[in-house]
Amino acid sequence: MKKIIAANWKNNGDKKFIKNYFEYFSKNLNNTNKNEIIFFPPDLYMDQIDKYKKQSNFSLGGQTLNTAGSDSDGSDLVLTSGTSSEMYINNGCSYILIGHSEIRQFSNFLIDGPKMDRRWTERETIILALQGSDSLQVIFCVGENEDDKNAGDTHTILSEQLDDLCYLKVKPKKFIVAYEPVWAIGSGKIPTLEDISFIHRFIKSSILEKLSSLKEKDIMVLYGGSVNLKNAKDILCAPHVDGVLIGGASLKVKEFTSICNLKI
Ligand code: PGA
Secondary structure, eight states: OOOEEEEOOOOOOOHHHHHHHHHHHHSSSSSTOOOOEEOOOOOOGGGHGGGGGGGGOEEEESOOOOOOSBOTSSSSSSOOOOHHHHHHTTEEEEEEEEOOOHHHHOOOOEEEESSSSSEOOHHHHHHHHHTTTTEEEEEEEEEEOHHHHHTOOHHHHHHHHGGGGOOSSSSSSSSSEEEEEEETTTSSOOOOHHHHHHHHHHHHHHHHHHTTTTTGGGEEEEEEEOHHHHHHHHHHSSOOEEEESSSGGGGGGHHOOOOOOOOO
């Protein structure tokens, strides 16, 4: 079954690294592979990586979207440092990550001016990004932190985060969610396979409840947080897992290529 294997490079890489990486990747990626491979590189290197798409089959995505939306009264939001969905599309992207926990943590920003002179909440910033995401396929990240988990609040937190999906202006053909427990990101710890399956099932039914026009086959849930070559196959084979979102291990080209070449 077709799975999504996504590489979240965060703020890593430079021109030389990218050249070496894609020379290896293009030669060693198994072309009969049916998985959808997506790279989320830093914006500045999008154009350089886009050129390698001719040699191997992958898609590109942006790591966040912070403008191209409109503010609460519907007028355009102008934002220094903003990147719009049109800019991503213009640079070969078809996906956008929204709501990664690292962005949620730093997403409150101050907008001053006659209409808004207060700090935006994390939720408003996420909704703004969703509103600006028309025409890019969103991968919407959700996940509980360690305190939520220990307090038994995982389902409540996930359900609240998923409520924000209702703000998508255009309902996409596919809904893709990445379940990334915050405590698993970069820590080497992962939930049990049973917990991953159970939570993915919960995410799917929760979206179906919120957006009743959808069918289960339209929803994909990826797992992210300390995925590597040793655990990727088991995670990808677990029920209700439609793919993986990989940070650290996606920067090691041999390891990431081997994960892409896994036969599931
Ligand atoms: P990790 O990061 O694979 O290094 O844990 C995942 C992510 O942040 O998306």
